[in-house]
Every structure is written in C-alpha cells, then in structure tokens.
Amino acid sequence: MEFLFYMGDVFSPVNFGLLVLGTVGGLILGATPGLSPTMAVALLIPFTFQLEPQQGLILLGAAYTSTVAGGAVSAILLKIPGAPANIATTLDGHKMATKGEGAKALQVSFLASAIGGVFGVLLLIFLTPVLAQWALAFGPSHLFWLAILGVTVIGTLDSSSVVKGLLSGCIGLWLATIGFDDIMGAQRFIFHPAVSGGINVIPALIGLFAIPQVITMFTKGRTKDTAEVITVKKHPIRFAFIEIFKRKTALVIGTLTGSIIGLIPGVGGQIAGLVAYDQSRKFSRESEKFGTGHSEGVIAAESANNAMVGPSLVPLLTLSIPGSPTAAVLLGGLLIHGIFPGPDLFMNYPQVAWTFIDSMLIGQILMCIFGLYIAGLAARVAQVPRAVMASIVLGLALFGSYSVQHSMGDVYVMATLGIAMYFLERFGFSAAPLVLGLILGPIAEANFIQGSMIATATIGVGVYFFTGWLNWLLICIVTASIGYSIWMEVMMRRYTTKDEAIAKEEALS
Amino acid sequence: MTDLPRNQHIIASGVIAAIGTSVAYISFTQEPADAFIFPRLISSVFAVLAIWTFAKAVLGRTKVGNGISVSALRNMLPGLVVTCLYVFWAAKALGFYTATAIAFFILLTLYDPAPHTHAQSWVKRLLITAAFMAVMYGLFAQLLNVFTPHEIFF
Numbered sequence: 262m263e264f265l266f267y268m269g270d271v272f273s274p275v276n277f278g279l280l281v282l283g284t285v286g287g288l289i290l291g292a293t294p295g296l297s298p299t300m301a302v303a304l305l306i307p308f309t310f311q312l313e314p315q316q317g318l319i320l321l322g323a324a325y326t327s328t329v330a331g332g333a334v335s336a337i338l339l340k341i342p343g344a345p346a347n348i349a350t351t352l353d354g355h356k357m358a359t360k361g362e363g364a365k366a367l368q369v370s371f372l373a374s375a376i377g378g379v380f381g382v383l384l385l386i387f388l389t390p391v392l393a394q395w396a397l398a399f400g401p402s403h404l405f406w407l408a409i410l411g412v413t414v415i416g417t418l419d420s421s422s423v424v425k426g427l428l429s430g431c432i433g434l435w436l437a438t439i440g441f442d443d444i445m446g447a448q449r450f451i452f453h454p455a456v457s458g459g460i461n462v463i464p465a466l467i468g469l470f471a472i473p474q475v476i477t478m479f480t481k482g483r484t485k486d487t488a489e490v491i492t493v494k495k496h497p498i499r500f501a502f503i504e505i506f507k508r509k510t511a512l513v514i515g516t517l518t519g520s521i522i523g524l525i526p527g528v529g530g531q532i533a534g535l536v537a538y539d540q541s542r543k544f545s546r547e548s549e550k551f552g553t554g555h556s557e558g559v560i561a562a563e564s565a566n567n568a569m570v571g572p573s574l575v576p577l578l579t580l581s582i583p584g585s586p587t588a589a590v591l592l593g594g595l596l597i598h599g600i601f602p603g604p605d606l607f608m609n610y611p612q613v614a615w616t617f618i619d620s621m622l623i624g625q626i627l628m629c630i631f632g633l634y635i636a637g638l639a640a641r642v643a644q645v646p647r648a649v650m651a652s653i654v655l656g657l658a659l660f661g662s663y664s665v666q667h668s669m670g671d672v673y674v675m676a677t678l679g680i681a682m683y684f685l686e687r688f689g690f691s692a693a694p695l696v697l698g699l700i701l702g703p704i705a706e707a708n709f710i711q712g713s714m715i716a717t718a719t720i721g722v723g724v725y726f727f728t729g730w731l732n733w734l735l736i737c738i739v740t741a742s743i744g745y746s747i748w749m750e751v752m753m754r755r756y757t758t759k760d761e762a763i764a765k766e767e768a769l770s
Numbered sequence: 771m772t773d774l775p776r777n778q779h780i781i782a783s784g785v786i787a788a789i790g791t792s793v794a795y796i797s798f799t800q801e802p803a804d805a806f807i808f809p810r811l812i813s814s815v816f817a818v819l820a821i822w823t824f825a826k827a828v829l830g831r832t833k834v835g836n837g838i839s840v841s842a843l844r845n846m847l848p849g850l851v852v853t854c855l856y857v858f859w860a861a862k863a864l865g866f867y868t869a870t871a872i873a874f875f876i877l878l879t880l881y882d883p884a885p886h887t888h889a890q891s892w893v894k895r896l897l898i899t900a901a902f903m904a905v906m907y908g909l910f911a912q913l914l915n916v917f918t919p920h921e922i923f924f
Contacts, residue, residue, distance in 0.1 A: 311914055422834045424819055424826075428786065431816035435793055438809045447805035450796065472853075478881075479849035480842040485883040648881035649898060651849070652874045656906060659857060659870065664916040669862055676857040680850070688782040689835030706808040713807070 264386050267615035283323025284627045291331025291343045298328035299587045300470040306594050307661035314598035318617040321594050327628045330374040334636050337366045349534035349562035356554030367636045368501035369556050370563045375629035377516040377564030381571030382622045392579040396604035401712035402726045406735035408705035411582040413739050416694035417746035425689045433698020436460050455670035462593045464662035464671040469692045471658045472679020478651035508557045511541040515561035519568030537565030578602050586693040775837030779827040790820030848880050866918035875899045
C-alpha cells in the first residue's frame with residue numbers, strides 16, 4: 262500500500278495543476294484526428310525539461326491517459342477515430358449520435374473509460390512491485406534477451422508483416438549504434454557531423470511520430486474536411502450511470518480484455534478495443550444490435566482501450582521494456598530526467614514512481630469529469646483545418662527537437678528520420694519497432710558486452726547466454742512470438758485476398 | 771497489385787537492402803573489431819531480412835504497403851519541399867521565428883481550401899500565423915527559455 266503514502270503529492274498545487282493541464286490538453290489533442298496519443302506525448306516531452314521529473318511524468322501520463330479517451334469524441338461526433346484505439350468506438354458510437362443519442366454515447370464512453378482506466382492503473386499498482394522484486398534477479402544475459410524480446414515482440418505483433426516488423430526493429434537497433442562506442446571510444450557509422458554524438462532519442466521520437474502525420478496531411482491536398490460535428494442534446498448523467506450498470510457484462514469484458522492485452526508488450530489499444538468489441542458482441546444477449554448504435558459496443562471498446570494504459574506500463578517500469586509505442590515515448594521522457602526504469606526504480610526513486618502512478622489514478626477520474634464537460638469544445642477543435650494542424654505540428658516538432666540540446670543536428674535528425682519514416686510506412690514498415698530498437702539498442706548492447714566479458718572470464722559466451730531456465734524462457738518467448746506471427750501471416754494469406762489486405766490496411770492507417 | 775506499387779516496392783526495398791548490406795560490410799571491415807561486435811550481430815540479421823524483402827518485392831510477392839499514388843505525391847510535394855527548405859536551410863539561415871512564420875504562412879496558403887481570390891482568406895491566414903507565432907514565442911522564448919538561432923533575422 263506504498264502508493265497511498267505518496268497520494269498527497271499528487272494534490273500539491275503544481276502537480277495537480279499539471280495533471281489538470283495534461284488531462285484537458287490530452288482530451289483536446291486526442292479528439293483531433295491525426296494526432297495520435299504517441300505523437301501528442303512525444304511533442305510534449307520538450308515542455309517537461311524545465312520541470313521536476315515527477316512533474317514532467319505527471320504531465321506526460323495525464324496526456325497519455327486522456328488522449329486515448331479523447332479520441333472517442335471525434336469517433337462519436339465526427340465518425341473519425343481520434344486515435345487508432347478508438348476505431349471500435351466509431352462502429353456504434355457514431356450510430357448512437359446520428360440517432361440523437363450523442364450525449365449518452367459520450368457519457369457512457371467517458372464513464373467506461375474511467376472505470377476501465379482505474380482498473381488498469383490498480384493492476385499497475387499491484388503488479389509492478391511484485392514484478393520489480395522478481396526482476397532483481399536478472400543478470401546481463403537476461404537483460405540482453407529481454408531487450409531483444411521487446412524489439413521482436415513489438416516488431417512481430419505491431420506490424421502487418423513479420424519480416425518488415427523485424428527489419429524495422431533492426432533499423433532501430435542499428436541507429437542506436439551510431440556515434441561513439443562506450444567501451445573502446447571508437448567511431449561507428451558517423452556519416453554526418455549531425456550524428457557524431459549518436460542519435461538523441463527525443464528528436465528521433467518527435468520526427469518518427471510527428472513528421473509522417475504532417476506529410477499524410479499534405480497528401481490530402483486542398484480538399485475540405487466534410488465531416489460535420491453532430492450536435493448533442495442534453496442527457497442526464499444519472500441515466501448514463503444506470504446504462505453502464507445495466508451493461509456491466511460489456512464493461513467487465515472490455516476492462517479485462519484491455520488489461521490483459523496491455524500487459525503483452527507491443528499489442529496496442531487499437532487491438533484491445535477491437536478484441537473487446539468482438540468478445541462483447543459474442544457474449545451479449547443483444548448481439549444483433551451491435552453496429553446499429555448499441556451502447557454495449559461503446560462501453561466494451563472504451564473500457565478496453567483505457568484499461569490497456571496502466572498495464573502497458575508494467576513492463577516499462579519493472580523491466581525497462583516499453584509495452585506500447587507510447588510507453589516507449591514515456592521511457593524517453595524518463596531517460597532525459599536521468600531516471601532509468603527497472604527493478605530498482607521503486608527503491609531509488611519511490612517518490613517519482615509512486616506519484617506518477619497515483620497521478621494516473623486520479624487522472625482517470627479527472628479525465629471523466631472534464632471529458633463530459635469539454636466534449637463539445639473538443640469536437641470543435643477537432644475540426645481545425647488540416648493545413649493549420651500540419652503547420653502547427655511541424656513548428657512544434659522543429660522547436661521541440663531543437664530545445665533538447667540546442668543543437669541543429671537534432672533538428673536535422675528529426676526531419677530526416679521523420680521523412681524517411683513516412684515513406685517506410687507507405688511500404689509496410691512500422692515506427693513502433695524502430696523506436697523500440699532505438700531505445701532498447703543501448704540496453705541490449707551494454708548487457709551483451711558486459712555478459713560477454715563475464716562469460717569469457719568464466720564459462721564461455723555460448724553457455725552464458727544459452728543456458729539457465731530464464732534465458733531459455735526468454736529465448737522461447739522470442740521464438741514463439743516470431744513463430745506465432747509467421748503462422749498468423751500464413752493463415753491471413755490463406756483467407757485474405759491482396760485487395761482485402763490492402764483495403765484493411767488503408768482503413769487502419 | 772498494379773505495376774506502380776510493385777516498382778515502388780522494388781525501389782524502397784532495394785534502398786533498404788543497400789543500407790543493410792552497407793551496414794553489414796562496414797561492421798565486418800572496420801577496426802577496432804571489439805567495438806563492432808554488437809553491430810556485426812544486428813547487421814547480419816538486418817542484411818538478411820533486407821535482402822529477403824528485396825527478393826520478395828522483385829518477385830512481386832509483397833503483400834503489405836500501398837505505396838504512394840501519383841495524386842498523393844503531387845499533393846505532398848510542395849509541402850515536402852517547403853518543409854525541407856524550412857528545416858534544413860531557413861531555420862538556421864533566417865532565424866527560427868522568421869523562418870517558422872514564413873513556412874507556416876506558405877503551408878497555410880498551399881493547403882488551406884479557402885479560395886486565394888478572397889482577401890478575407892489572406893487576412894485569416896495572416897492572423898492565424900501571427901497568433902501561432904505569438905504562442906510559440908511565449909512558450910519557447912519566455913516560458914522555456916530556449917535560445918534559438920537568430921542569424922539574419924529573429
């Protein structure tokens with residue numbers, strides 16, 4: 262119950278102010294189509310430099326939580342998911358809005374998000390110390406395999422193609438080796454002065470997540486957005502509570518599905534929402550109503566995508582393996598404040614870790630309260646013209662990446678990686694494994710070198726890295742994730758035509 | 771899949787394969803060897819996967835990735851050129867705030883669906899640009915104390 266000890270810190274004026282700011286800002290950013298939670302958090306990182314570590318993390322955590330929930334506003338009122346995590350919400354949420362139940366859809370969506378989110382954060386609170394204790398037994402070989410596991414799992418599960426996912430991870434791992442070698446001091450792959458100090462993670466994250474979105478907005482040209490915001494009629498909140506209570510099966514299915522999926526590194530909220538929606542339909546007594554504007558669909562999808570947020574941070578805080586792309590960005594936010602997550606995080610920085618987690622718990626409740634009140638405003642902001650949005654994001658990306666080290670080199674790296682990532686995405690590559698490779702590369706290399714030194718002096722490299730139950734467990738998970746993904750790809754190929762695969766990919770992109 | 775994406779896939783995967791094999795070549799030929807142990811490990815996998823992807827593209831077996839349509843390329847190109855000029859030249863040469871204001875205004879002009887013949891839409895673009903610059907200055911210069919390059923202008 263250590264988390265209760267630090268609960269008071271969340272309510273200090275500065276911390277609480279940042280929590281409210283992050284929540285409101287996140288709701289508005291989340292409602293804006295094209296601004297994903299990952300990109301929003303990446304763009305916010307430069308604003309945390311001047312803050313204390315816990316304050317910075319509170320801001321980022323609040324933004325992460327509320328952008329996921331905020332995406333439901335545009336999904337319901339505009340039929341455009343604010344983030345990939347809200348795709349399933351669109352299916353019934355928009356239908357409800359067109360039937361004149363927009364307010365009800367928004368209310369049940371935010372209530373379900375808050376309930377799912379609170380459950381997810383409680384899971385984070387109770388699972389993290391247990392896993393952290395267990396992770397203390399990890400040696401260099403285990404940490405090396407864990408880093409590889411992080412890259413391969415996200416590479417195989419997050420991408421449409423296993424090979425391209427793994428290739429993205431390899432590109433990230435290679436980018437992480439650019440610069441001076443830590444042990445020998447040798448220059449590696451320094452082909453331009455901008456990368457002589459290596460690739461800084463924050464500008465790279467900003468570029469990889471923000472610039473492709475900007476270019477995607479450019480590709481739409483001068484066409485006018487045709488989506489109209491559906492006006493909502495007043496709906497008493499108590500009826501939304503009653504609705505949630507009546508649809509508790511969907512809520513339980515969504516919350517449990519989201520929590521479990523969140524714990525699996527690499528599987529994002531998009532999948533959580535869709536799986537929960539599907540399962541809820543199977544178990545529902547009114548399954549035929551799904552897709553026609555049924556509140557169960559909204560409840561299942563929204564509770565799942567917010568329940569995923571807390572558990573996705575468990576592997577990050579205990580093993581320094583981010584569970585999702587946004588968690589990878591949060592890792593970048595931790596690293597710039599000199600905090601390296603891992604098993605000893607709760608011993609070395611208990612105040613930072615627990616205040617951050619507590620703020621996420623309080624943030625879920627704030628997100629629900631503010632969400633209900635500013636949904637209308639957020640939907641209006643979501644209609645900001647694409648040209649304005651693209652220019653704003655580009656300006657923020659330039660200033661944000663420069664402010665990290667006051668270096669033009671970082672700006673060039675941000676833009677180069679961002680433009681390259683746009684083209685890579687068009688050919689089936691994914692940013693998430695590349696980012697994971699970039700972040701986990703130094704961890705993998707340091708532990709590989711350290712392990713090799715220990716092994717050379719003792720039992721030999723082969724024995725050190727390939728024996729012991731924990732090494733084998735990790736190797737088996739790496740192999741299983743790759744094998745499973747290949748099998749899934751083969752199965753998809755058997756039942757899906759090329760055109761269907763392309764259409765599906767286009768719909769999700 | 772039409773020929774356009776197939777050719778695009780060949781070019782894209784060819785570039786990746788060239789980078790992968792170059793990285794592997796450098797890793798295995800550079801000294802000191804101890805500094806390149808880890809790069810050798812990953813570049814081997816990188817090169818193999820990249821060549822595999824290239825081979826699949828050449829054989830027309832690429833399943834994912836829609837490539838870039840001509841219309842998307844035509845729409846994107848002006849914005850991309852402005853972005854590159856802004857980031858790689860103007861920001862440093864003119865100063866961050868001047869370059870940002872110019873780039874912001876040009877991008878608005880290029881992509882704003884409002885007609886160019888209406889004076890009102892030009893005033894609107896100018897006002898949006900001014901408001902954005904005020905926010906950026908307030909945030910970065912005043913709040914975060916980020917000293918950006920001034921160069922020719924501000």
